[in-house]
Structures are given as structure tokens and as C-alpha cells.
Amino acid sequence: MTGSEASPSFRLAYVPGVTPTKWVRIWNERLPDVPLTLLQVSATEAFGVLRGGGADAGFVRLPVDDTDLSAIPLYTETTVVVVPKDHVVAAVDEVSAEDLADEVVLHPLDDTLDWERPPGEPAFERPATTVDAIELVAAGIGLLVVPQSLARLHHRKDLTYRPVTDAPESRIALCWPQDATTDLVEDLIGIVRGRTVNSSRGRAKAPEEKQPPKAKHPRRPTTGKPTARNPRSGKNPKSGGKAGKPRRRS
Numbered sequence: 001m002t003g004s005e006a007s008p009s010f011r012l013a014y015v016p017g018v019t020p021t022k023w024v025r026i027w028n029e030r031l032p033d034v035p036l037t038l039l040q041v042s043a044t045e046a047f048g049v050l051r052g053g054g055a056d057a058g059f060v061r062l063p064v065d066d067t068d069l070s071a072i073p074l075y076t077e078t079t080v081v082v083v084p085k086d087h088v089v090a091a092v093d094e095v096s097a098e099d100l101a102d103e104v105v106l107h108p109l110d111d112t113l114d115w116e117r118p119p120g121e122p123a124f125e126r127p128a129t130t131v132d133a134i135e136l137v138a139a140g141i142g143l144l145v146v147p148q149s150l151a152r153l154h155h156r157k158d159l160t161y162r163p164v165t166d167a168p169e170s171r172i173a174l175c176w177p178q179d180a181t182t183d184l185v186e187d188l189i190g191i192v193r194g195r196t197v198n199s200s201r202g203r204a205k206a207p208e209e210k211q212p213p214k215a216k217h218p219r220r221p222t223t224g225k226p227t228a229r230n231p232r233s234g235k236n237p238k239s240g241g242k243a244g245k246p247r248r249r250s
Contacts (some may be wrong), residue, residue, distance in 0.1 A: 008240060009034065009035040009036070009037055010027075010031075010034055010035070010036050010037070010056050010057075010184050010188070011037045011039060011054070011055040011056050012024075012036055012037065012038055012039065012055060012056065012057055012058065012059075012188070013038075013039040013040070013041045013046055013050065013054070013055035013057070013058030013059070013060075014038065014039070014040060014041070014044070014058060014059040015040075015041060015042065015043045015046050015058075015059060015060055016040065016042065016130075016149075016150060016153055017077075017147055017150045017152075017153055017172075018059040018149070018172055019149075019150030020038065022061060023188075023192055024036055024038070026191045027187075027188070027191060029156055030187070030191070030197055031184075031187060033185065035115070037070055037209050039054070039058075041055075041058070042110060043060070043061050043110060043112050044110055045223055046058050046061075046175075047060065047064070047065065047069065047175075050068070050069060050175060050176065050177055051068065051177065056176065056180065056184065056185060057174060057175065057176035057185055057188055057200040058174075058175050058181070059074075059173070059175075060172070060174075060175045061112050061170055061171065061172060062170075062171040062172075062173050063114075064173060064175055068177060068178055068179070069175055069176070069177060070176055070177075070178050070181065071174065071175045072173055072174045072175075072189065072192070072193070073171055073172075073173045074171075074172050074173055074174060074192060075081055075171070075172055076169050076171045076172075077147040077148050077149055077169060077170045077171070077172065077239050078147070078148045078169070079113065079145060079146070079147060079148070079163070079164050079167040079168065079169055079170070080145070080146065080147075080151050080161040080162060080163050080164060081095060081100065081105075081143050081144065081145045081161060081162055081164050082097050082137050082143065082144040082145075082146060082150045082154075082160075082161045083137065083143050083159065083160060083161065083162070084137065084138065084140060084158060084159060084160075084245055085158055085159065085160050087143075089143070089162055089248060090160050090162070092162065093162065094162055094163040094164070094165055095162055095163075095164055095165070096165050096166050097119035097164060097166050097167055098119075098141065100119045100120040100145075100164075100222070101119065101120060101121075101140070102120070102121070103120045103121065103143050104120060104121050104122075104123050104141065104142035104143065105118055105119050105120030105121065105122070105123075105142060105143050105145060106123050106126075106127055106133040106136055106137065106141075106142040106143065106144045106241075107122065107123070107126055108126060108127040108129055108130050108132065108133045108144075108145055109126055109127070109128050109129070110128075110129050110130055111130075112146070112150075112170050113143065113145065113146070113147070113148075113167065113168045113169075113170060114168050115168060117144065118145070119164075119167070120142075123136075123141070123142050128144060130144070131154060132155065132161070134154045134156070137159060138158055138159055143162055144250060145167055147170040148161070148163075151238055165229065166194070166200065170227055173216065174189065174192050176189070199207075208217065222231045
């Protein structure tokens with residue numbers, strides 16, 4: 001780590017489709033004195049924001065240039081095709097890229113999938129953004145293949161989506177500048193990896209609870225009471241004598 005100095009706040013960037021609500025809640029529980037500021041950035045500008053110091057860390061889409069950025073992959077998204085609800089694709093559970101061969105498939109400039117060759121027939125012009133492409137799908141101009149989170153983010157009542165079984169998948173990662181791996185970054189890493197608050201690798205520790213002193217039971221008085229005897233042997237159990245048959249006289 002490069003430092004353990006206190007920070008007045010922590011700036012966390014995230015790309016469209018990522019929902020950081022769960023991690024933000026845990027952060028606020030563990031680090032209530034460190035305000036967390038959320039910054040939504042596009043997938044294309046996320047790395048520039050981190051390199052320029054505009055955010056301390058961010059949830060981004062892989063791949064990441066590891067020459068100056070560190071990344072921890074978190075999860076992989078399902079890829080879906082967005083279609084009008086009355087489209088033939090809406091009648092099936094899933095499709096392959098080959099099933100889209102005769103369809104116009106939009107390929108926006110901010111596409112997050114690493115295609116060798118996008119499926120379907122290309123549109124006359126590439127939309128500038130995924131939001132623009134969604135509008136074109138609703139207008140019946142073409143279909144759109146995106147990570148499922150983006151299909152949910154831009155949901156419309158007149159559109160639906162189906163999984164594409166053999167399309168590239170998008171992976172979400174936690175990313176931060178390598179030369180700025182601060183204590184607060186380590187705290188965030190622990191949160192997204194599911195470490196408990198008392199983990200040996202976590203920095204934020206929960207206050208230890210003091211155990212109440214055990215109650216002392218008073219000793220029972222022994223004076224003034226007859227000594228208990230074994231009803232069978234007649235021996236005092238505290239005397240150490242052993243019960244047995246009487247010895248035969250010779």
C-alpha cells in the first residue's frame with residue numbers, strides 16, 4: 001500500500017449496467033466516517049477518469065490495460081439480443097448468432113462486446129450510443145446485441161430480449177490505478193470479495209464487545225449438616241472407602 005492516510009471521501013466510478021447498491025450499503029456500514037461519492041461514467045471514458053484521478057476506483061468492463069491499472073474480475077454477464085415484442089425471436093427461449101444472420105443487427109460506437117465479426121447484416125450507419133440503438137430497435141430498424149444489464153437498464157414496454165448462446169460475454173471488474181492502492185481501496189476490495197469485517201486482510205475492524213463477568217455462585221455451607229452416606233454401603237462418599245462384601249473370619 002502507498003499510504004494509510006485518512007481520506008475525507010472516496011470516489012467510486014461505475015459504468016452503465018453495474019448496480020453498486022449492495023457494496024455501497026456495506027461500505028456505509030463499515031466506514032460511516034468516509035463518505036462514498038458515486039460517479040457514473042461511460043465504458044469508454046472510465047479508464048481515463050481513473051488515470052486522471054477523477055475517481056479512486058471503479059467498476060468497469062474488461063479488458064483492462066494492466067500496465068498502470070489493477071483489476072479484479074467480479075462476474076460475467078449473459079449476452080442478449082433486444083427485439084420488438086412482436087418479433088419472431090420473441091417466440092423462442094434463446095438464439096444463436098447464426099439465427100440472426102438475416103437480421104439487421106445494430107453495432108453502436110460504444111459497444112462493449114469484443115466481436116471478431118458482429119452477427120447479422122450491418123446497418124447503413126452505426127448508432128453513436130446504445131441508447132440511440134435502443135430507439136432504433138423500437139422503430140423496427142434493427143436488432144441489438146448487448147450485455148443483459150444494459151437491456152434491463154434501457155427496458156421499454158414494447159421491447160424484450162433473449163439470450164444469445166454463442167456471443168461474446170462482457171465481464172465486470174473492480175479497477176484502480178496501481179500506484180494508488182490505498183487503505184481505502186483495500187477496504188473496497190474486501191467488500192466486493194465478500195470478506196467479513198473482522199477478516200485478517202480487512203482494515204476496518206468492528207469494535208470488540210466486552211463479555212460480562214461470570215456470576216459467582218456462593219458456596220453452600222457445610223457446617224451443621226449431617227454427612228451424607230451411601231445407602232447401600234453405609235460409607236461416607238467423601239471418605240474414599242470402597243463398598244464391598246464383609247471379610248469372612250477364619
